[in-house]
Amino acid sequence: MKTTFNINNLVRPNIAALKPYSSARDEFKDATSNQMIFLDANENPFENGVNRYPDPQQKDVKSMLSSIKNIPTENILLGNGSDEVLDLIFRAFCEPNQDNIITLPPTYGMYNVLANTNAIDVLTVELNADFQPKVDDILNTQNSNTKLLFLCSPNNPTANSFEASKIEKLLTNFNGIIVIDEAYIDFSEDESWISRLSEFSNLIVAQTLSKAYGMAGIRLGICFASTEIISILNKIKPPYNVNQLTQLKAIQRLEKQQEVQNEIQNIISERSLLIKALASITWIDTIYPTQANFVLVKVDDATNRYNQLVEKGIVVRNRTNQPLCNNCLRFTVGTSEENEKFIAVLKNI
Numbered sequence: 001m002k003t004t005f006n007i008n009n010l011v012r013p014n015i016a017a018l019k020p021y022s023s024a025r026d027e028f029k030d031a032t033s034n035q036m037i038f039l040d041a042n043e044n045p046f047e048n049g050v051n052r053y054p055d056p057q058q059k060d061v062k063s064m065l066s067s068i069k070n071i072p073t074e075n076i077l078l079g080n081g082s083d084e085v086l087d088l089i090f091r092a093f094c095e096p097n098q099d100n101i102i103t104l105p106p107t108y109g110m111y112n113v114l115a116n117t118n119a120i121d122v123l124t125v126e127l128n129a130d131f132q133p134k135v136d137d138i139l140n141t142q143n144s145n146t147k148l149l150f151l152c153s154p155n156n157p158t159a160n161s162f163e164a165s166k167i168e169k170l171l172t173n174f175n176g177i178i179v180i181d182e183a184y185i186d187f188s189e190d191e192s193w194i195s196r197l198s199e200f201s202n203l204i205v206a207q208t209l210s211k212a213y214g215m216a217g218i219r220l221g222i223c224f225a226s227t228e229i230i231s232i233l234n235k236i237k238p239p240y241n242v243n244q245l246t247q248l249k250a251i252q253r254l255e256k257q258q259e260v261q262n263e264i265q266n267i268i269s270e271r272s273l274l275i276k277a278l279a280s281i282t283w284i285d286t287i288y289p290t291q292a293n294f295v296l297v298k299v300d301d302a303t304n305r306y307n308q309l310v311e312k313g314i315v316v317r318n319r320t321n322q323p324l325c326n327n328c329l330r331f332t333v334g335t336s337e338e339n340e341k342f343i344a345v346l347k348n349i
Contacts, residue, residue, distance in 0.1 A: 005202045007228045010093050010147055010176060015236060023239040025056050054244035061247050064254045065222065071194055074227045077234060080241050082183065082208045082221030083110055088233045089204065089223075090118045093147045093177060101148040102141060104133055106157055106322040108181060111150045121145075126323050131158040131288070135166050139173050147176045154184040157319045157330045159290035161190045171200045177229075179204045184292035186212030186264050187271075194224045201226050211293060212264050213253055218246045267293050271333045277343045278331075285327075294332045302327040308349045314342055 008016065024041035044051045062073040079085035094101065096119035103111045105126050115122045123146065125137045138149065149170065153162040171178055180193050182205055194205045205224040210216035220242065223233065253260070275295060278287050283305065286298035299305050302320035306329060309316055317330040334342065 007201065007226070007232070011232055012091075012093060012095055015092050015232065018235050020235040021239055023053070023056055025053050026239070050244050052244075053240050054242065054247055056239050056241075058242050058247055061220075061242075061250050061254070064251060068254065068257065069192075069194060069224070071197070071224055075197060075224055075230060077223040077225070077230050077237070078242050079221040079223065079237070080246075081210070081219040082181070082206050083114070084237075084241060085206055085221040085223045085233075086110065086179070086181075087114050087117070088237055089148065089177070089179060090114050090120060091236055092232050094118060094120045096120065099145045099147045100143070101150065102138060102146060103150050104138070104152075106131075106155075106319070106325050107150065107152045108156045108183075127155075127158070129324075131155060131160050131324070133162055133166050133170065135169050138170060142175055149174055149176060149178045150181065151178060152181040152183075153190075154182075154188050154290075154292040156183070156292070157294075157296055157317070157322060157325065157328070159184075159288060159292040159294055159296050159330075161188050161291045164190070167193070171203060174202065177202050177204055179206060181206045183208050183211055187268060187293045188291035190291065197224060197226065201228070204229060209250060209253065212267075213260055214263065215249065215253055218249045220246055220250050266336075267333050270336060270339055271295065274331070274333055274339050274343070278346070281346050294330055296325070296328055296330050298326075298328050300327065302329050305329060305349070309345065312345045312349065314345055 028040060038052070041053055043053065058078045061078060062076045065076055066073045077085065079088065100121035100123050101111070101115055102123045102125060105124050112122055123141050125134055125141050128134055133151065151162060151167060153167070154160060155162070167180070180203065182192055185192050185207065192205065193203065197203055197205070203225065207222040207224070209218065209220045271290065271293065275287055278284055278295065278297060283300045284297050285300065288296045290296070296319065302318050306316060306318040319325040319328045319330050333339065
């Protein structure tokens with residue numbers, strides 16, 4: 001455990017001194033009561049299902065997530081997609097035009113976008129040939145202004161998970177906060193790092209309902225961290241950042257755990273069938289290991305193959321311009337019917 005880590009040394013001074021906005025629904029806690037007449041929030045009084053402001057702390061959603069993930073609600077923050085969660089982390093801990101972060105290309109592109117938006121420098125340490133972090137290089141790259149390290153595991157676009165021993169060494173020796181982006185964790189054999197939150201006070205784990213839960217359209221991101229970090233992020237999040245419709249849809253989906261698990265197993269099964277079929281395609285050179293709901297492959301000419309697939313009505317992702325991904329395409333695992341059509345097209349181009 002990192003004994004020298006103190007979150008107060010990382011938070012921006014203006015954020016530490018900030019007094020958060022107090023909304024009407026923060027001041028009166030029982031916002032769901034049917035016995036009260038609400039004249040406090042300047043709302044339209046005519047009931048239509050969404051005329052009232054949503055619960056600013058999303059208590060019902062957090063309660064369900066707490067039960068499912070076995071994590072206390074005080075260790076959970078919800079956002080308008082994971083991108084808002086990540087942006088809050090930048091704004092809480094990174095001083096514009098002064099601090100920097102470390103990313104490990106090839107990785108999720110929004111880390112760079114958010115850094116640029118917040119005027120934060122990006123230091124990069126490319127993954128090794130096996131798409132694993134170069135731990136010593138990362139630790140040697142950090143400096144006194146390095147606040148965040150982003151680890152996407154399973155990684156996008158490479159689909160592999162990072163070795164636990166490497167992540168643990170980073171958590172123990174990195175001087176800032178490590179954000180582990182687990183958008184694809186439900187498709188992985190590895191255990192989520194949320195089970196080790198109590199061991200590492202510099203750990204933030206980001207998850208989402210967009211992938212395994214099939215709810216990309218409602219935009220709900222999840223942040224798991226120490227109560228100290230969650231308290232800081234709560235100070236700066238917009239008061240009603242997760243709308244009422246999103247909260248309701250999330251609850252309905254979270255109640256269907258067996259259905260979600262069945263879909264996850266179906267995707268994993270289809271992933272295996274797809275990989276087996278890809279092995280027979282002569283113009284595919286390499287099929288990289290995957291613990292996500294997609295497969296990265298190296299082909300003879302990525303741009304040409306991408307265009308051929310589009311002409312056949314199939315859209316994949318061309319990742320050839322990403323570091324270490326020359327002539328690589330990324331295939332999302334579809335339904336059984338979609339995968340059959342996909343494989344048939346692959347065999348005939």
